[in-house]
Amino acid sequence: MAVTNTAALAANGQIKSRKLVNITVDGHEYQVGADQTLLEGLREAGIKVPTLCNWQGLHPAGACRVCVVELEGARTLVASCTQPIVDGMVVRTQTPRVRLARKINLELQLANHPEDCFYCQRNNNCELQTLAAEYGVERRYRGKRKQALNDVTSYALMRDPEKCILCQRCVTTCADVQAVACITPLKRGFDTTIGVAFGEGIGDSECVNCGQCTKVCPTGALVERDDLAKVYTALADPTKYVVAQIAPAVRVSLAQEFGMSPGADFTGKLVAGLKLVGFTKVFDTNYAADLTIMEEAAELVGRVKNNGPFPLVTSCCPAWIKFAEQYYPDHLENLSSCKSPQMMMGAVLHSEYAKKTEATRDGTFVVSMMPCTAKKWEMNKVSEGDVDVVLTTRELVRMLKREQINLAELEPVSFDPVFGASTWAPAIFGVSGGVAEAAIRTAYQMVTGEELPVPDFTPVRGLEGVKTTVVDVNGVQLRSAVISGLQNVRDFFAQGGWEDYHFIEVMACPGGCINGGGQPYSEHWPLRRLMESLYGIDKNMSWRRSHENPEIVDLYEQYLGAPNSEKAHHLLHRSYVDRSMDYLPQ
Amino acid sequence: MGVQTEVVSATEKRSTLIARLHEVQEREGYLPAVEIAAIAKEMGMSAAQVMGVATFYNHFRLRPPGKHSIKVCDGTACHVKGSNKLLDRIEAELNIQPGESTEDGMFTLHVVACLGACSMAPAMVIDDDVHGRVSPRQLKRILNSYRRRQ
Ligand code: SF4
Ligand code: SF4
Ligand code: SF4
Numbered sequence: 043m044a045v046t047n048t049a050a051l052a053a054n055g056q057i058k059s060r061k062l063v064n065i066t067v068d069g070h071e072y073q074v075g076a077d078q079t080l081l082e083g084l085r086e087a088g089i090k091v092p093t094l095c096n097w098q099g100l101h102p103a104g105a106c107r108v109c110v111v112e113l114e115g116a117r118t119l120v121a122s123c124t125q126p127i128v129d130g131m132v133v134r135t136q137t138p139r140v141r142l143a144r145k146i147n148l149e150l151q152l153a154n155h156p157e158d159c160f161y162c163q164r165n166n167n168c169e170l171q172t173l174a175a176e177y178g179v180e181r182r183y184r185g186k187r188k189q190a191l192n193d194v195t196s197y198a199l200m201r202d203p204e205k206c207i208l209c210q211r212c213v214t215t216c217a218d219v220q221a222v223a224c225i226t227p228l229k230r231g232f233d234t235t236i237g238v239a240f241g242e243g244i245g246d247s248e249c250v251n252c253g254q255c256t257k258v259c260p261t262g263a264l265v266e267r268d269d270l271a272k273v274y275t276a277l278a279d280p281t282k283y284v285v286a287q288i289a290p291a292v293r294v295s296l297a298q299e300f301g302m303s304p305g306a307d308f309t310g311k312l313v314a315g316l317k318l319v320g321f322t323k324v325f326d327t328n329y330a331a332d333l334t335i336m337e338e339a340a341e342l343v344g345r346v347k348n349n350g351p352f353p354l355v356t357s358c359c360p361a362w363i364k365f366a367e368q369y370y371p372d373h374l375e376n377l378s379s380c381k382s383p384q385m386m387m388g389a390v391l392h393s394e395y396a397k398k399t400e401a402t403r404d405g406t407f408v409v410s411m412m413p414c415t416a417k418k419w420e421m422n423k424v425s426e427g428d429v430d431v432v433l434t435t436r437e438l439v440r441m442l443k444r445e446q447i448n449l450a451e452l453e454p455v456s457f458d459p460v461f462g463a464s465t466w467a468p469a470i471f472g473v474s475g476g477v478a479e480a481a482i483r484t485a486y487q488m489v490t491g492e493e494l495p496v497p498d499f500t501p502v503r504g505l506e507g508v509k510t511t512v513v514d515v516n517g518v519q520l521r522s523a524v525i526s527g528l529q530n531v532r533d534f535f536a537q538g539g540w541e542d543y544h545f546i547e548v549m550a551c552p553g554g555c556i557n558g559g560g561q562p563y564s565e566h567w568p569l570r571r572l573m574e575s576l577y578g579i580d581k582n583m584s585w586r587r588s589h590e591n592p593e594i595v596d597l598y599e600q601y602l603g604a605p606n607s608e609k610a611h612h613l614l615h616r617s618y619v620d621r622s623m624d625y626l627p628q
Numbered sequence: 629m630g631v632q633t634e635v636v637s638a639t640e641k642r643s644t645l646i647a648r649l650h651e652v653q654e655r656e657g658y659l660p661a662v663e664i665a666a667i668a669k670e671m672g673m674s675a676a677q678v679m680g681v682a683t684f685y686n687h688f689r690l691r692p693p694g695k696h697s698i699k700v701c702d703g704t705a706c707h708v709k710g711s712n713k714l715l716d717r718i719e720a721e722l723n724i725q726p727g728e729s730t731e732d733g734m735f736t737l738h739v740v741a742c743l744g745a746c747s748m749a750p751a752m753v754i755d756d757d758v759h760g761r762v763s764p765r766q767l768k769r770i771l772n773s774y775r776r777r778q
Contacts, residue, residue: 223674228683239668239675240661247676626675627661 063129068136080133081109081122089135092144092173094151094260095209096123098565101218103210107147108173111135119143145177153183156204162262163200167563169260170207190235195245197422198267198415198559199256203235206263212236212255219552221529222365224248225255236263240627248368248625252361252528252550253415253434253559266415266560270441272431276407277320283401284409285323286316287387288457290331290476291413291555292435299439299562300450305571310454312411315447323458327410330387333597334358335477335588337380337614339484340605342545346489346518351375353523353543356477357616358382360420361550361559364621365528370535371620379615381428384410384417388428389613394601395460407431411438413558416550424616434560461596474526474554475509478547482513482522484589489515507552508534510543520544527552645671645681649688658689658729691729694736696774699753700726703742709749715739717764718752721771734775 061076065083072087079102084091094106102123110119114132119140122133134140152174159165193201210227213236217223224247228237238247256264276282288309297306313324342354357363357378366377381389388408396406410417410432417432433441442449486494494513507530510523522545525531531548534540551557588594602610645667652663659682668675682688700706700715715726718737722730729736745751748760759770 217674217677224676226674226676226680228680230684237676237679239664239679248674626665 063127066132068134076127078127079123080125080127083127084122091122091135093123094169094207095211097211097258100211100214105209108144110140110143112137112140145179148174148177149179149183151207152179153185154187163265163268164262168262193243195243196249197419198251198253199244199264200267201244201264202262205261206236207261208234209260211258212264215254215258219527219529220252220254221532222248222250250361250364250550251416251419254551256559257563266434266436267418268437269431269433270437273409281405282407283405284321284407285325285391286321286409286411287325287327288312288411289327289413291558292411295413295435295561296449300448302450308449311449311452313457314452314455315442315449317455318447319441319445325460326457327383327387329460329593330383332588332591332594333386333614334380334383335480335484336594336605337610338378339481339488341378342481342485343488353546354378356547358477359549361416362548365550367618367621371622374618377618381614381616382420384412385425385428386614388425392428393613409433413555413561415559436560436562459593461593474549475524478522478524478545480588486515487589526554642681645678649682653688658692686727692733694729694734696734696755697736697738699738699740701743701751702739705746706749706751711750714750714762717767
């Protein structure tokens with residue numbers, strides 16, 4: 043099984059074949075791996091080469107020609123991203139000729155680009171803008187500019203075709219990493235545009251809203267839908283009781299945005315920051331993740347008793363759910379009926395929590411802080427009022443910066459309790475394998491009355507695309523698999539044998555939610571450090587079993603009865619629809 | 629739908645796909661959306677990927693041919709007399725490019741080599757009627773007369 047995400051590969055320390063070549067770059071000798079492109083070799087040697095279309099792990103497009111270098115023996119400059127590396131190459135990367143060519147290529151690009159930086163979501167965070175400044179572009183070319191309307195058909199994404207530089211990173215990501223391929227270059231020449239097969243825009247397509255394409259887009263052409271205005275409106279409305287919930291992956295992804303080292307746990311600082319912004323209460327989505335685990339483990343135990351249907355497949359990732367509804371409509375019974383944690387949290391906050399506070403059901407306004415663009419779609423299409431706004435990590439950072447709140451300077455504050463006295467919970471849900479681990483621990487306890495003896499459930503941890511493990515539960519060999527990245531998912535189900543598993547955790551984003559489509563921009567996202575950070579938070583918790591969380595015990599004792607009870611079903615479960623025909627022409 | 633995982637050479641796939649699109653266009657006169665979706669399924673590609681190929685080549689039409697066909701002459705005489713401008717105006721008026729049909733299914737636009745009406749340059753032929761020395765004002769009037777004709 044291939045790991046399609048090379049950020050994950052690199053993080054795993056698995057580097058390609060180690061045959062070496064010698065190259066001379068700008069007068070210095072380097073030894074780097076053979077079997078790679080010149081660009082990759084130069085980067086391995088630590089030499090900075092700009093590019094607007096290449097992306098680690100994606101098939102090179104050779105479209106932007108900003109990565110040109112001088113290669114001895116070649117008549118013209120070569121694009122280093124498509125040039126295979128060869129032993130003995132002599133390369134120059136910083137000559138006036140190279141710099142001028144790059145500058146001209148950028149200027150030509152800008153001649154067909156709107157001068158919208160002030161109004162652009164990527165302002166100060168844009169690869170094109172950064173390179174334009176680095177190369178000192180001048181306004182020397184003028185020509186016809188493409189004109190097109192913004193695509194606002196999606197609940198998760200926004201596209202501005204005028205800012206698109208046709209690098210095709212999004213297209214390759216969608217096809218090769220996520221196996222959806224709903225966006226593609228249409229037409230040719232000057233008229234080329236990235237679009238969908240039928241309908242007006244991305245919202246009318248099989249797009250599963252994973253947002254992986256927005257993470258690779260070098261410009262403001264493809265971004266998350268910005269929902270900050272709705273939050274400000276609610277905060278200014280005295281009839282609203284505005285609360286926030288924070289997903290596990292968000293808290294370890296903020297540090298580098300505020301000048302600290304990546305992966306530092308910013309949980310308490312974020313709670314403090316959101317209070318400053320004006321949120322009345324700030325809750326931990328982990329609380330609902332624990333609820334999800336209780337419900338899902340009870341479902342698993344029920345299926346073990348009834349001999350199926352197996353496997354039980356997790357439902358916390360809305361991008362995976364849409365993918366399943368579109369491509370596996372015959373197997374929807376395999377999906378857990380649990381709502382995603384953000385929806386469970388919203389459901390509890392709008393009902394049982396609202397009852398015990400001054401808030402009302404309608405007045406409670408729940409804002410989810412998520413690493414994920416698909417949660418925006420889920421909120422609009424599925425949640426039926428459980429959640430009111432979803433903000434991605436990127437929007438959250440924008441909001442804090444607009445308010446001039448520097449999280450690094452704040453004193454940590456604890457989460458507000460939902461029920462009971464204090465909040466603690468496993469934090470590992472943000473990383474691929476976390477849900478499976480917690481669910482199996484809890485199911486084991488439900489069946490045997492004992493704790494799973496394995497101290498650290500390592501077999502399903504890590505960033506590989508597919509991981510499997512077997513646990514003996516009272517003589518039943520419980521086989522589970524953990525998959526992330528939708529191309530991996532498609533391969534896994536295509537190769538057969540998936541019916542032999544009892545429990546499968548699926549997350550659409552390679553590596554899990556810490557690599558979510560709403561996370562901060564970076565080609566070298568420090569996945570491994572963030573993952574270690576999440577597991578670290580988990581280790582520091584005095585307990586790590588969902589079924590022993592006193593707040594959870596409270597909720598069941600006082601309101602819901604038992605997991606999978608009728609009341610629990612009403613509040614915390616959902617159903618699925620066959621979407622295989624939704625995006626086909628009639 | 630979705631993406632096939634086994635590796636077929638991309639060029640091989642593209643030429644098979646183009647052959648399939650030709651077949652359908654020959655039979656239907658254009659590429660209906662349902663057929664595009666069906667071909668995608670059959671070839672293990674996404675509908676968008678098929679659409680990418682279909683829109684890349686001018687030859688393929690995504691709409692049925694319009695009720696009236698407009699042929700704009702781009703022979704030497706007409707070219708000298710400004711057939712480009714005439715074409716631009718028609719494109720702007722109908723919001724289509726050569727080879728395309730209007731959304732209302734009324735017109736299809738073609739550019740052709742000499743029509744043999746050089747004395748009337750720039751010339752165009754709508755259905756079987758030749759129109760010569762067409763001014764912008766006249767263009768609107770002429771098009772409207774075909775719209776009314778049904
Ligand atoms: S995409 Fe970049 S260069 Fe273009 S308007 Fe936005 S910030 Fe400016
Ligand atoms: S959000 Fe995901 S499915 Fe949608 S276009 Fe982007 S990569 Fe493709
Ligand atoms: S939308 Fe962004 S990623 Fe996609 S082709 Fe355009 S610039 Fe590249």
